[in-house]
């Protein structure tokens with residue numbers, strides 16, 4: 001007895017005429033059972049059957065891992081009321097006229113594309129990159145729909161490099177909605193003040209007023225744009241970027257010391273010391289006993305490095321303490337003073353940053369939970385960056401970032417079996 005199964009096709013108002021297997025492909029010939037269309041001219045329901053249109057071949061969801069093609073000849077109806085009795089092709093909800101895929105298959109492609117690349121999805125689905133890109137264009141809006149957002153609250157402004165090593169940055173605006181979801185608001189062609197400002201001005205007035213704080217990387221242009229377009233919002237220097245800034249300072253010294261030791265030590269001695277250098281960058285509380293001992297040995301060779309390490313950790317400690325803005329400001333000022341009298345020069349550039357941005361940096365302590373999302377977003381973006389290299393079309397970049405950030409949520413929320421909830425049409 002053959003082991004066959006019967007499963008519903010799941011498309012409404014459809015009759016199956018024939019099912020055949022062609023190689024690995026399953027080809028299903030279907031016909032619409034709907035007996036009417038909407039006249040393209042007068043918009044009235046018309047029921048006078050005219051003819052069948054040209055046959056369409058639509059790719060649909062795979063069955064048991066095998067590709068599925070649907071073949072259908074759309075019905076055409078004639079309008080008895082309009083002059084000249086024009087005919088209209090019946091439109092069905094589960095596919096678009098000019099698409100080679102059903103809507104369900106478009107969504108299937110998008111699901112595969114989350115966390116992946118166009119090339120990879122095309123290869124796995126044995127289709128072309130253009131077909132995958134087509135699904136992105138049809139199903140994902142190229143910009144945010146402000147109507148879907150009630151309130152903005154905290155907004156994050158970050159950037160990603162479009163090409164490895166290039167100074168070619170685009171600015172990315174995100175927000176976290178009241179329910180905790182991360183939402184992409186915009187991808188801007190550059191990080192110039194006027195670009196950011198004009199985008200912020202494009203936010204509907206009421207929403208713009210709802211922005212309470214904006215977390216930014218420390219760019220003058222960003223800060224100025226926010227002050228002008230969102231005067232009520234608090235500017236918060238993103239802790240992630242602040243930390244990177246002072247950690248890089250300490251690391252510069254490490255590289256200097258490394259060079260000096262290379263010149264002064266024997267090859268064997270240097271190799272031993274060099275092997276412990278990575279411990280310097282780690283969080284000291286995460287080191288085991290042996291690693292801590294190795295690090296202490298390194299610090300014996302380089303006392304300056306020990307100092308830089310201590311000051312770096314002291315600052316991290318301030319950010320990890322539950323300070324008020326006021327007490328944090330006092331603590332950071334003490335830190336600045338301490339550095340000044342320590343004789344260490346490696347933090348000089350960071351001291352300048354602190355002098356210029358102290359207000360924004362300590363704004364982090366006003367509402368530290370809310371700025372945490374930018375950090376979370378940063379980690380996500382780090383993963384996305386790789387895949388975004390080379391995407392120079394900003395609309396496409398918006399769609400891809402949108403998909404990676406919100407794709408799974410949309411998939412979960414999908415209530416219709418064959419519709420799209422975010423179609424750009």
Ligand SMILES: [Zn+2]
Nearest residue numbers: 039042079082
């Ligand atoms: Zn008509």
